[in-house]
Amino acid sequence: MKIPPRAASRYANALLSLARESDALTAVSADIAQIRAAVEQSGELARFLDNPMLPQETRRRALQTLFQSRVHPLTWNLLMVLASKRRLPLLPAICAVFQSIEEAGRGIVRGTMTAALPAAADAVSSMADQVGQRFGKTVLLSSRTDPALLGGCRVQVGDIVYDCSLAARLRLAKQSLAGG
Amino acid sequence: MSVDLRPEEIASILKKQIGAFEAKIEVSEVGTVLNIGDGIARVHGLAGIMAGELVTFDRGDVTGLVLNLEEDNVGIAIFGEDSSVKEGDTVRRTGRIAAVPVGDGLAGRIVDALGRPIDGGAAIQATETRKIELKAPGIIDRADVREPLQTGIKVIDALTPIGRGQRELIIGDRKTGKTSLAIDTILNQRGENVLCFYVAIGQKRSTVVQVCEILKRNGAMEYTTVIAATASDPAPMQFLAPYSGCAMAEYVRDTGRHALIVFDDLTKQAQAYRQLSLLLRRPPGREAFPGDVFYLHSRLLERAAKLSPARGGGSLTALPIVETQANDISAYIPTNVISITDGQIFLETDAFNAGQRPAINPGISVSRVGGDAQLKAMKQTAGSLRLDLAQYRELAGFSQFASDMDAATRRQLDRGRRLMEIMKQDVHVTIPVAKQVAIIFAGTQGYLDNIPVTKVRQFEAGLFEALDREPAEYLNLFNRDKAMTPDVKAALETVLKRLSVKSRT
Numbered sequence: 031m032k033i034p035p036r037a038a039s040r041y042a043n044a045l046l047s048l049a050r051e052s053d054a055l056t057a058v059s060a061d062i063a064q065i066r067a068a069v070e071q072s073g074e075l076a077r078f079l080d081n082p083m084l085p086q087e088t089r090r091r092a093l094q095t096l097f098q099s100r101v102h103p104l105t106w107n108l109l110m111v112l113a114s115k116r117r118l119p120l121l122p123a124i125c126a127v128f129q130s131i132e133e134a135g136r137g138i139v140r141g142t143m144t145a146a147l148p149a150a151a152d153a154v155s156s157m158a159d160q161v162g163q164r165f166g167k168t169v170l171l172s173s174r175t176d177p178a179l180l181g182g183c184r185v186q187v188g189d190i191v192y193d194c195s196l197a198a199r200l201r202l203a204k205q206s207l208a209g210g
Numbered sequence: 211m212s213v214d215l216r217p218e219e220i221a222s223i224l225k226k227q228i229g230a231f232e233a234k235i236e237v238s239e240v241g242t243v244l245n246i247g248d249g250i251a252r253v254h255g256l257a258g259i260m261a262g263e264l265v266t267f268d269r270g271d272v273t274g275l276v277l278n279l280e281e282d283n284v285g286i287a288i289f290g291e292d293s294s295v296k297e298g299d300t301v302r303r304t305g306r307i308a309a310v311p312v313g314d315g316l317a318g319r320i321v322d323a324l325g326r327p328i329d330g331g332a333a334i335q336a337t338e339t340r341k342i343e344l345k346a347p348g349i350i351d352r353a354d355v356r357e358p359l360q361t362g363i364k365v366i367d368a369l370t371p372i373g374r375g376q377r378e379l380i381i382g383d384r385k386t387g388k389t390s391l392a393i394d395t396i397l398n399q400r401g402e403n404v405l406c407f408y409v410a411i412g413q414k415r416s417t418v419v420q421v422c423e424i425l426k427r428n429g430a431m432e433y434t435t436v437i438a439a440t441a442s443d444p445a446p447m448q449f450l451a452p453y454s455g456c457a458m459a460e461y462v463r464d465t466g467r468h469a470l471i472v473f474d475d476l477t478k479q480a481q482a483y484r485q486l487s488l489l490l491r492r493p494p495g496r497e498a499f500p501g502d503v504f505y506l507h508s509r510l511l512e513r514a515a516k517l518s519p520a521r522g523g524g525s526l527t528a529l530p531i532v533e534t535q536a537n538d539i540s541a542y543i544p545t546n547v548i549s550i551t552d553g554q555i556f557l558e559t560d561a562f563n564a565g566q567r568p569a570i571n572p573g574i575s576v577s578r579v580g581g582d583a584q585l586k587a588m589k590q591t592a593g594s595l596r597l598d599l600a601q602y603r604e605l606a607g608f609s610q611f612a613s614d615m616d617a618a619t620r621r622q623l624d625r626g627r628r629l630m631e632i633m634k635q636d637v638h639v640t641i642p643v644a645k646q647v648a649i650i651f652a653g654t655q656g657y658l659d660n661i662p663v664t665k666v667r668q669f670e671a672g673l674f675e676a677l678d679r680e681p682a683e684y685l686n687l688f689n690r691d692k693a694m695t696p697d698v699k700a701a702l703e704t705v706l707k708r709l710s711v712k713s714r715t
Contacts, residue, residue, distance in 0.1 A: 033244065033254055033282050186240070189255045193236040202236060207227055 038123035039131075045108050045124070046132060054102055059132055061105040065097075066125040079118045089113050136168075141187030143171045146179040146195070161185055161192065239303040243267075244283060246295050249444045250489045251286045253301050259284055262343065264304045270294025274301070275308055275446060278490050285490045287446035289324065308343070310454045311336030312461035317405060320422060320436040323451040325458070328438065340457045342450060346512035353518040355552075358583045359470065359527050362398030362640025363391065365568060365633040368592040368650055369599075370555055370575045373583025374404075374468055374525035375516025379547055381532045381539065382557025386569050388531045390637045391555065392472040393421060395529065397428045398640040399470060404527075405462045406434040407471040409455035412448050412478030415440045424638060448482035456513050459526050463515065466522030471514070475531035476507060480543050497542045507543075508550050553577035567634060572599050586693040587647050594654045595629065602626020621659075628658040631666040644688040645674050648702055651694075657706045661713055669713055676705055 049058040069076050078084070078092065093109050112118050133140070141161070143154055154173045162169040169187055181196035241255030251274060256265070263276045265286060272295060278285030288295065310325030315335035322328050355373035372378045380388045396406045408425075410418045418438045425431040435458060439451035452473050462469035473479070480503055487500035495501050507530075514528035532547050537558065539548065548554055555575045562569035581589070605623055609615065615623070632653045635641065649670050652658055661669050677684055684701040691698055
């Protein structure tokens with residue numbers, strides 16, 4: 031668990047409001063999603079961003095060939111600003127923060143559903159609908175498996191956990207027996 | 211407790227509990243441990259948490275107390291072993307504020323800062339729980355201090371009397387008898403309907419055992435609760451112990467009874483709080499204590515109060531103890547606590563080593579409100595004592611250089627020496643107020659002037675014996691009038707005259 035650095039949220043907020051002003055939110059969000067996916071998939075790109083030894087010029091040229099033609103000018107400007115200020119290691123964090131605040135603006139929250147066995151896709155989406163109704167928001171759930179739950183499932187959205195797993199029930203039963 | 215439980219009974223109880231256990235969804239608010247160390251955890255998440263709330267850590271079955279709320283994390287002090295908690299662990303809100311069990315089931319028990327028994331006895335039978343941090347009673351709820359709390363120590367009851375609901379600081383270097391004074395005061399509450407609470411903060415476990423032994427041996431444990439956060443307990447427990455003890459004592463106060471609480475000692479509590487604050491990265495101030503260390507003690511001691519008749523008329527008397535280094539009362543914590551309390555009792559190493567025990571310095575010890583609570587008889591008798599002692603101290607300094615003195619000066623010195631002698635008292639031997647008045651009366655009225663200084667204590671013992679043995683006229687009259695009426699005076703003078711004749715021959 032890592033808290034995104036404060037600088038990351040500053041850059042992300044700035045980019046978001048710029049994108050809104052120039053009506054380029056869709057394009058910029060698509061860019062950001064694309065960059066995030068690229069960094070997650072390619073370890074090489076992540077290492078390149080983190081490497082402080084590369085000269086300024088090399089870094090700029092590499093970014094140019096990778097992104098310039100594929101992204102919106104605003105996104106490209108962000109990359110250039112980061113490169114010149116030696117803030118490129120922040121890029122993945124900026125992308126994550128950007129996505130979460132952009133989604134929050136549209137009433138979307140992300141969460142995870144953990145189950146003992148792999149859950150069917152429709153089970154996950156119906157769970158997401160139900161939890162979404164409670165929150166009054168659209169909930170996107172990613173699915174995970176954890177045999178330690180023994181049975182049932184656990185849904186976490188933000189800081190709130192709905193735990194209806196067998197493991198939690200056993201823990202509660204133990205507490206109520208011990209507490210008399 | 212050796213109640214026989216039949217297996218079938220256990221089975222039926224369990225069946226009932228399991229049957230009643232609903233399969234409900236557990237909803238909780240969680241966070242993740244970012245880092246942990248030195249008893250402090252930083253946690254991400256827990257967005258809705260409140261300062262002062264309790265949290266539980268999933269692993270290790272430990273609880274924590276939320277102290278810092280920051281923009282992106284929460285600072286939590288851990289009660290218990292922090293080595294079982296790891297980075298990335300889940301932390302859960304409980305929605306509860308720290309509370310301790312209160313009630314009469316606590317008398318005679320030794321508990322920790324969270325009210326859990328540590329004397330190996332049964333679980334505490336508590337009727338209710340109380341929040342550890344409560345606001346002190348307001349102005350309307352209070353009455354002024356007017357009943358005495360007899361300590362059974364001559365020099366205190368005569369010169370710095372303590373009233374019920376007062377806060378009297380006991381201050382001095384190490385090994386000057388601070389704890390003994392407090393323990394003696396607890397011992398003297400036997401049969402006085404005062405429930406006592408002894409909070410041991412940052413002490414050695416062996417010392418706490420010793421204190422409990424003394425209390426037990428003198429039959430004081432049955433009305434005393436010991437709250438122990440020893441040196442090996444984590445800092446949060448040492449920080450919290452005085453507040454828990456106070457919450458337990460407040461219950462007594464609010465049910466219209468009288469309570470006495472001893473904080474031994476607040477220096478250690480301030481040090482524990484300093485440790486917590488520095489680890490939480492709060493800015494250090496003077497002596498590296500945090501800025502709110504004054505409030506730490508003022509909000510605690512403000513809870514000692516005498517309640518108005520409308521609120522039941524109960525009282526909570528506090529005897530905080532502060533340890534000084536090399537008699538330096540201008541250090542940060544001593545000055546703070548001196549200014550909070552209603553008076554202080556100074557103990558000095560020099561006096562202690564010179565055999566003047568209790569080693570109280572009567573010159574700078576004061577009681578700001580206790581005078582109103584002093585028994586009339588004591589007030590009438592001890593009035594001249596303070597003056598005599600002050601004059602003696604002044605002269606004693608000069609007389610070291612002077613070879614010959616006029617008769618008046620010598621008389622004053624002689625009187626002073628004898629008065630200092632009757633201020634001496636053995637440890638754990640408390641004296642009822644009637645006898646205290648008798649010996650002080652003897653001293654200030656000159657009945658001791660013809661007795662050698664070394665024989666004064668012998669005379670005192672003889673006097674106490676005589677008062678008990680001979681037709682107990684004086685004691686009866688005193689306990690009826692509580693003042694030095696001519697009758698009481700005459701009865702006492704008869705005994706004194708007979709004794710002083712006897713001692714001369």
